[in-house]
Amino acid sequence: MTDWLGPAQPFERSLLPPAGESVGHPGAKGVVHVVDESAYYKEYLEPIDDPGHLDELIAWRRSLPAGDRAVLDAHCAWPLRRVTDGGRTTGFLMAPAPADFWADMLGERHTVELQHLVHTAAARRLGLTVPDRTERLRLVQDLAELLALLDSHGMIYGDVSEKNVLWTLRGTPRIYLIDCDNARRAGSPNRNAAMARNDAWRDPLLGPDDMPDADSDRFALAVFFYRVFYGVTVSVDQGNGTALLPDDAPHLPTLERLLGAGLGSVRPRPAAAQWAAALRDADPAGVAAPAAAAPVRRRPTKMFASVAVGLVIAGAVAVPLVIQSIHAGPTPAPAPSASSAPAPTVAPSPSPALLDRKEALAAWAAGPVKIRVDHYLSYLDRAEKRSDDYTWVHLRTSVTNKTSDPLDLTSAEQNLVLVMDTEPKLVDGDATSFQMDGLVATQPLFGAGFSDGCAITSDDGTEHDITWTGKSVAAGSTFTSKHVNGNGITYWFPPISSKATDDVTVAPGKLHILGIGWRDAYGEMQGFTPVSAWKGPNSQKAFLSP
Structure with a gap:
């Protein structure tokens, strides 16, 4: 087994063995490859010209007392050595996560x-x-x-x-x-x-x-x-x-x-x-x-x-900290505050009934956040190597706020979620996926957040960035855009099984997508639009049109 740690100087990329299998999900910055059983290589998507922060992290670890360094190594995939190619930093070596x-x-x-x-x-x-x-x-x-x-x-x-x-x-x-x-x-x-x-x-x-x-x-x-x-x-x-x-x-x-x-x-x-x-x-x-506690x-x-x-x-x-009458026994008094008033006590409400899929989708669609899919492009992207094939779902989405307050759009990748009837497998490791709460166990629904910073190339060779620029939408107003670099969002999936040898459009339903919803910061669904209401056709030309 090679000692990849070595001296503090950068390690030349050409001296590494050929890139091994990738591990984990591709992230926003790079892909992690196996070097051997003792080392991983995180390769940046684009080389960086200013490696000062990496050098500082590597030097800091080496400067730690032995005990602190042992704790760090047992708990962190810390950068161990910078990797360069032609003088530019392409990534770094690190230890793999323990078994x-x-x-x-x-x-x-x-x-x-x-x-x-x-x-x-x-x-x-x-x-x-x-x-x-x-x-x-x-x-x-x-x-x-x-x-x-x-x-x-x-x-x-x-x-x-x-x-x-x-x-x-x-x-x-x-x-x-x-x-x-x-x-x-x-x-x-x-x-x-x-x-x-x-x-x-x-x-x-x-x-x-x-x-x-x-x-x-x-x-x-x-x-x-x-x-x-x-x-x-x-x-x-x-x-x-x-x-x-x-x-x-x-x-x-x-x-x-x-x-x-x-x-x-x-x-x-x-x-x-x-x-x-x-x-x-x-x-x-x-x-x-308690052993007999009911599920929450x-x-x-x-x-x-x-x-x-x-x-x-x-x-x-400095201010009252009160848990409202939910624990057995007396509730401790709040700490004093200059402006504190007694907090009300609230008895727990009965458990709400769980919904089936049809009931949940109908309830979400009646919510105060209205979503319109103006254009969409859902397709299997064939590459030279089948290992590089992916399925993409690009949407042009408008959001109408019918609540009484401004709606924050800056974290829409967490809020605008595809609603699916099977657990999603997302390629982007930074995109979120989760199971919806409040449904009966036999009819689960799942959500998938979108990826940031994607692009497609049109037939004439022009590259189009697909980005979301929404910041906030006032009560009673709508956020939309006539351009894919304004209200464009992307969901990134593994390739579906297909005999097609070239790019081919895929019906969203084939990916188990039921529609798109708005999920607030509390995990509550405040809006839903089914796939049947998305504006077609499913084509690149329509998707890129104003």
Whole structure:
């Protein structure tokens, strides 16, 4: 086995063996190839001319004390050595994720990702063992201790998300971070980093062009605890000042205070070291769910109690943090505040009835967000090598806002979702997929988010960027565009089975697509348009027309 680490100097691409099989999903920045059992090579889609951030990350790891470096290596696919070709940086070498973080999923070997902790129904169908609350607490503790180590050295990870955190229950429950080339030293730019696009994880206090910082890592840790420990898929509403907890949530006052402060809109938020200490002190016996507990149906408007979002300073809470009458025994009094008023107590609502597919689609179509597909292009893209074949679904989409408030369109890749009757397999590792909540188990529905930054070449050789430019649409207004680089969106799938030897259009129904919907930040569907209402024909000429 070759020692790929070697000296700190860059490694010439020509000295690597021919590119081996790719692993994982192609990301926004590059593809990961197997070098051998001890090393992976992440090859950027485009070489970069400014490798300073990679050199800094590599040198920082080498400068760590041996104990800290061992912890980092056990938890992170950290850049180990830069790879160059003709003086330009083409990627870097890193260690593969340890075997404990891989699993057989329906006959295929995959990494076990954070999404499998959040979307447990899909995880069980893949044959994965879903952790109990005690194990989930330990997973959160492991991430908190890792982020505390990075924070102690002034390092920002900056990209906690469902695709970038792996986990295992083998031995001690623990996590493993990938895409570590997005990390940076505090105060040091890394303009090559991929910005977090998922509003469920991105700190809302960051501006559109702001880089992640230490406090946004703290926000992401709070979201990780919220979604992993409580097993919820909804997001915090900072404007409303509340987070939402399941009715069967155990009562953990210290962690609830950290959660409220960590999700809050006031900086500084609680540091990872505070979280780690509180998680170490939490009594696992006190957080185990009762054996006879009924499953929680995730209906945030009725089935969740709220926790006020606040600020923790030296262990004190600056605004009330109240869980509304959902726990057995007395509810602790809120911490004092200069302007606090007693919070109302709300008894849990009855569990809502689960819907079948027909009922769910009808209910979503009646929602206040109206979606119109002005043009679409759905086709099998044949390449010279069959391994490079893909199926694409390009849409030109208009959104009408019939709510009473402005509708944020900046994270539409999470909101404009294809609704499908089978679990989607997406090629883009940054695109989201999930199972819809609130349906009967025998009639599940699934959602798929779109990919960003695609292009198609027309018959005359012109390349057309397919991009989404929507920012916001006022109440009662419509966002649309006459150009594919305005309201264009793309969903990227593996190739379908076909005898065609050239590109061929594919009916969306053949891909198990039922339509397109609008899913809000709480996981609630607010609109739906079936495939039958999409404006045809399914052709490149129609799709590119104004």
